[in-house]
Amino acid sequence: MYEEARVWLPAVLDALGIERPVLLGHSDGASIALIHGALPAARIAGIIALAPHINVEQTAIDNIQRAKAAYETTDLRVRLARYHDDVDSAFWGWNRIWLDPSLRSWNIEGLLSAIRAPILAIQGRGDEYGTLEQVEGIRRLVPSAATLILEDCGHSPHRDQPAAVTHAVTAFVENVAARGDSA
Helix, strand or coil: CHHHHHHHHHHHHHHHCCCCCEEEEECHHHHHHHHHHCCCCCCCCEEEEECCCCECCHHHHHHHHHHHHHHHHCCHHHHHHCCCCCHHHHHHHHHHHHHCHHHHHCECHHHHCCCCCCEEEEEECCCCCCCCHHHHHHHHHCCCCEEEEECCCCCCHHHHCHHHHHHHHHHHHHHHHHCCCCC
16 A cells, blocks of 8 residues: 555656545545655645545454455355456455455554645444544544544445435535635
């Protein structure tokens, strides 16, 4: 995630000529947006973090282990294939890194106070890969961060509660634009 945030995301933004974007990321993508936002050279107008990870929780590890078992023993692979051209690469790339014991100490909390752009962190109360402590940690470390906790919502707020997420994202971007930042 550090390489994505520090090398590849800036390269994509530069190649596309995008300046001062509002970054919107989900899960690992939200963590990448937060890491990028902490860079001294970050030129962003805001960050919208859906189901972000700021550290590794045992709940996530337990449920990722369950996902591995389901992938190996149920039709999960077939169901995920609808969303991925190379489902095995996508699943195992995600699963193996999160179950690697060296990842247990991964933590970006020390970076968050360096973020100067506005943050909106959205978390489902029923997220199987992260507890509310993920967004509460963001709010604790960046007091200006806004949070939205969604009921009846798991790890994919944009799918589980699309109207609420669309409303919150729209209001956040309008607020950033009203401050004079270009999104």
